[in-house]
Amino acid sequence: MYSRILKRILLFYPTLFVLSIFLFMLKEAAVGDEVLSLCGGEIDVQDQIYQDCVRAYKLDKPSFYISVTPPFVDTEALASVFPEGRRSTFEKLLYACGDWDLVAKFDKQINEQFRVIEGLDADRIIALKSIKSTYFRGIGLDEMEGVIESLAQIFPLVDLEELTKGFKGIKGIKPGIWHYRPSIDFHGLDNRFHAWWRSAIVFDFGQSFRGRSVNALIKGSVKYTLLLNLIAFILSIISALGFVLFVSARSPRIQQKMDGLSSMLLAIPRFWLATLLIFFFANNILFPHLSFFKIGVAGSTSGVSSYFQYLGLPIFCLAFPIVILLYKLLRENINVELQKQYVQAARARGLTEKKIFRSYVLPNAINPLLTSIGSMFSRLLVGSVIIESIFFIPGLGGLLFDAFMSNDWPVLYALCFISGIMTLIGYILSDILYFLFDPKLRIGGLQNV
Amino acid sequence: MFKQLLLSIKQLWFGLWSFNPKFPVRWMLVILFVGIFLEFLASDKPIVAKVEGSWYMPAIGNTLFEVGLNKRYNTIRRYKWSKHDAFMIMPLVPYASTSIDLKNASFKGPFDEQNYTSIRYRHWLGTDKIGRDVLAGLLNGCRVVLKIIFLVGIISGFLGLILGGFSGFYGDDMIRWSLSKLLVYSFGGILFAYVSYMLLKLQILESSQLELSTLLLAFLIPVLGYVIVGLLHKLVFANRLDVRLSIPTITIPLDSMFYFVIVLLTALPVTVMLLAILSYFQTPSLVLTMSLFGLVLWKGIARIVRGEVLRVKGEDYIEAARQLGLKSGQIFWKHIYPNIRKQFYVVVATVVSLSLLIESALSFLGIGMAVGEISWGVLLNQGKLNISAYWLSLFPGILLVITVYSLNTIAKEGKRRN
Numbered sequence: 001m002y003s004r005i006l007k008r009i010l011l012f013y014p015t016l017f018v019l020s021i022f023l024f025m026l027k028e029a030a031v032g033d034e035v036l037s038l039c040g041g042e043i044d045v046q047d048q049i050y051q052d053c054v055r056a057y058k059l060d061k062p063s064f065y066i067s068v069t070p071p072f073v074d075t076e077a078l079a080s081v082f083p084e085g086r087r088s089t090f091e092k093l094l095y096a097c098g099d100w101d102l103v104a105k106f107d108k109q110i111n112e113q114f115r116v117i118e119g120l121d122a123d124r125i126i127a128l129k130s131i132k133s134t135y136f137r138g139i140g141l142d143e144m145e146g147v148i149e150s151l152a153q154i155f156p157l158v159d160l161e162e163l164t165k166g167f168k169g170i171k172g173i174k175p176g177i178w179h180y181r182p183s184i185d186f187h188g189l190d191n192r193f194h195a196w197w198r199s200a201i202v203f204d205f206g207q208s209f210r211g212r213s214v215n216a217l218i219k220g221s222v223k224y225t226l227l228l229n230l231i232a233f234i235l236s237i238i239s240a241l242g243f244v245l246f247v248s249a250r251s252p253r254i255q256q257k258m259d260g261l262s263s264m265l266l267a268i269p270r271f272w273l274a275t276l277l278i279f280f281f282a283n284n285i286l287f288p289h290l291s292f293f294k295i296g297v298a299g300s301t302s303g304v305s306s307y308f309q310y311l312g313l314p315i316f317c318l319a320f321p322i323v324i325l326l327y328k329l330l331r332e333n334i335n336v337e338l339q340k341q342y343v344q345a346a347r348a349r350g351l352t353e354k355k356i357f358r359s360y361v362l363p364n365a366i367n368p369l370l371t372s373i374g375s376m377f378s379r380l381l382v383g384s385v386i387i388e389s390i391f392f393i394p395g396l397g398g399l400l401f402d403a404f405m406s407n408d409w410p411v412l413y414a415l416c417f418i419s420g421i422m423t424l425i426g427y428i429l430s431d432i433l434y435f436l437f438d439p440k441l442r443i444g445g446l447q448n449v
Numbered sequence: 450m451f452k453q454l455l456l457s458i459k460q461l462w463f464g465l466w467s468f469n470p471k472f473p474v475r476w477m478l479v480i481l482f483v484g485i486f487l488e489f490l491a492s493d494k495p496i497v498a499k500v501e502g503s504w505y506m507p508a509i510g511n512t513l514f515e516v517g518l519n520k521r522y523n524t525i526r527r528y529k530w531s532k533h534d535a536f537m538i539m540p541l542v543p544y545a546s547t548s549i550d551l552k553n554a555s556f557k558g559p560f561d562e563q564n565y566t567s568i569r570y571r572h573w574l575g576t577d578k579i580g581r582d583v584l585a586g587l588l589n590g591c592r593v594v595l596k597i598i599f600l601v602g603i604i605s606g607f608l609g610l611i612l613g614g615f616s617g618f619y620g621d622d623m624i625r626w627s628l629s630k631l632l633v634y635s636f637g638g639i640l641f642a643y644v645s646y647m648l649l650k651l652q653i654l655e656s657s658q659l660e661l662s663t664l665l666l667a668f669l670i671p672v673l674g675y676v677i678v679g680l681l682h683k684l685v686f687a688n689r690l691d692v693r694l695s696i697p698t699i700t701i702p703l704d705s706m707f708y709f710v711i712v713l714l715t716a717l718p719v720t721v722m723l724l725a726i727l728s729y730f731q732t733p734s735l736v737l738t739m740s741l742f743g744l745v746l747w748k749g750i751a752r753i754v755r756g757e758v759l760r761v762k763g764e765d766y767i768e769a770a771r772q773l774g775l776k777s778g779q780i781f782w783k784h785i786y787p788n789i790r791k792q793f794y795v796v797v798a799t800v801v802s803l804s805l806l807i808e809s810a811l812s813f814l815g816i817g818m819a820v821g822e823i824s825w826g827v828l829l830n831q832g833k834l835n836i837s838a839y840w841l842s843l844f845p846g847i848l849l850v851i852t853v854y855s856l857n858t859i860a861k862e863g864k865r866r867n
Contacts, residue, residue: 019716092654182643267854269806271813272846279836286837386810420716
């Protein structure tokens with residue numbers, strides 16, 4: 001058992017590392033032009049802000065320690081091509097022809113041509129800008145032909161022979177399969193992943209796409225989630241125990257009915273429960289007498305009853321499935337324990353049923369539940385997402401939802417990272433708890449749990 | 450006939466409250482029936498119609514066309530059936546889930562005054578914002594449930610059985626590979642992973658979006674590659690060069706590797722991952738989303754399968770089969786799988802009910818779901834827009850709860866009977 005806990009703790013960092021690789025890959029895949037998202041609005045590549053942003057976030061560095069690409073791709077040079085769309089066009093041309101020099105030359109020429117605005121009237125400047133934006137959107141070979149034709153129309157006097165020749169050269173090459181063979185490059189520690197992971201590991205998640213830093217956003221909303229979940233969790237443990245004690249003292253028929261009812265209540269999703277509760281208890285139009293509760297966040301000057309008005313429904317919705325789940329698990333464990341021989345022995349010794357139940361069966365039935373606390377700990381965030389977005393509570397779940405809706409990936413990955421860490425810690429925690437409360441494991445039985 | 454129908458409805462109703470395990474099975478049969486014969490129950494086209502002297506079945510015509518059993522009748526495709534007075538038999542609900550009735554738009558309730566020509570065209574369970582019939586939506590939801598059950602069940606069940614079975618069966622010390630085999634396999638693995646990566650990359654560069662066929666190919670190439678690499682290794686190294694060169698043997702800790710992957714999958718925010726992958730597809734369909742769900746939800750199944758395989762593996766008859774010279778695959782499929790089959794079905798049922806809940810929650814929040822397919826979650830989402838339109842949240846919610854309950858109970862009952 002010691003070895004098991006040790007194994008989990010030793011596995012913590014490798015797991016976290018692989019987890020952050022996954023998250024980073026998703027981030028790289030999902031985000032378009034990160035610079036534009038970070039600075040907001042329309043900025044040109046030539047602007048100082050753009051260059052500063054690129055340098056500050058090491059965006060012009062390769063993405064990982066190593067890269068496996070076809071040999072004609074120079075990853076470090078490709079990473080420093082900006083903006084994102086230009087790089088995409090560059091990559092498309094590169095993979096189509098498989099010759100770095102040709103594409104680099106063509107790209108340089110066409111970008112120099114974009115910059116020439118001397119002697120052009122307003123219409124032509126606008127046309128040039130639209131072509132430029134097309135090029136910076138990331139286009140392939142077939143669209144490139146149109147771009148060059150339009151360039152020729154805008155600059156009738158300039159000889160674009162070099163450009164056309166470069167393009168024909170790119171188009172003429174059809175590389176064979178052998179050209180796409182893998183070659184491995186090492187980039188050292190100066191890469192984007194390393195920068196991201198080094199700051200993420202000390203919980204510094206950088207800037208969100210909505211202006212504020214991710215840490216400030218999380219700090220502002222973590223109190224709501226913690227408060228809600230803590231109250232809901234404590235309440236649900238107390239009420240589940242109460243229900244179990246209440247039902248266990250009734251007749252077997254009622255016990256059976258209640259167990260059946262609990263498995264039906266377990267199927268109720270939180271969001272539906274929330275919708276129904278809002279319909280009945282926060283509906284001023286249809287049920288003005290019932291609508292005691294309110295939706296949103298209480299002001300800072302309001303009293304306790306007003307807090308209850310705002311937090312009552314969300315806490316109920318958060319606690320409801322946990323109560324039912326704990327009730328079901330406890331009842332199942334109790335039924336198993338009641339069949340065991342030590343109960344019969346206790347009965348033979350003349351103990352009362354109540355005494356047997358409270359001091360023998362119940363503690364033994366609670367023990368296995370401690371493991372599930374770890375997994376509940378990790379599901380906290382996921383459970384809050386729906387409830388907080390329904391009740392308009394600015395907690396972590398609401399933050400996650402908003403971040404998803406507005407494609408705010410830094411916030412999204414920060415939250416995923418935190419919830420991943422929480423899951424891993426929860427795993428270790430539940431193991432230790434299990435170990436502390438179950439003497440069987442301490443002696444070293446039960447190898448394969 | 451009518452009496453019998455009433456009786457069976459009565460049986461269903463009382464079965465629900467007696468918590469009898471017969472009820473869930475009946476309920477799932479109802480869902481199966483509605484899901485299969487949806488077009489006969491709810492469609493804006495008649496089941497049978499006589500137009501200009503010839504007979505048509507417009508309700509299922511489109512489906513038949515998609516299967517390839519029918520040619521498209523352009524003459525009757527654009528008929529306004531509700532205004533047409535030819536001979537026809539309309540389905541019980543004369544609306545499809547997506548057909549828009551502008552006369553009864555903006556949240557008409559079941560008891561509100563509705564604007565219809567004949568009582569048959571009344572919306573018995575109300576409409577949503579743009580006048581789509583809720584009852585038709587509910588019936589279409591049954592088909593969505595069926596799709597989810599089959600797709601998620603088959604994909605995640607297959608993955609869970611194979612991966613969990615492998616790690617339970619071979620454990621940490623049963624796979625002993627010679628160093629040559631390990632090197633050849635890992636080299637092959639990296640090579641073929643690169644090939645499928647390149648394939649995906651070129652496809653994305655070419656058309657700036659993923660296609661399902663490329664994705665499938667990218668999954669298939671490593672599998673095929675492994676078969677080829679294995680054959681190559683057998684031809685060159687196995688039993689001959691290994692022995693002659695005395696290449697050392699290495700034990701592969703398959704079970705520990707499996708454990709690592711499971712922990713990783715638990716710590717990964719699977720839903721966010723899925724949504725990020727989905728953002729690559731321009732038109733996410735229900736089939737695609739559910740296939741991806743199946744690809745990530747095998748974790749629970751694999752865990753249970755592994756435990757069960759560990760339980761069965763120690764039995765005497767397995768050892769006997771081994772001594773008789775049966776191969777590992779034969780032992781697994783002939784002796785182990787029949788003994789873990791029931792537990793396997795049980796855990797697949799729970800995973801399927803979980804995926805139903807996830808789908809409805811995502812649709813409720815309005816993220817990552819397909820446009821145009823009305824599921825219960827989509828109706829609940831419509832109900833969120835107008836909190837007073839109780840019919841949009843009450844009915845689909847009840848159906849959802851009963852279905853999830855049924856799947857859970859079937860699973861529990863299966864577990865109890867083992």
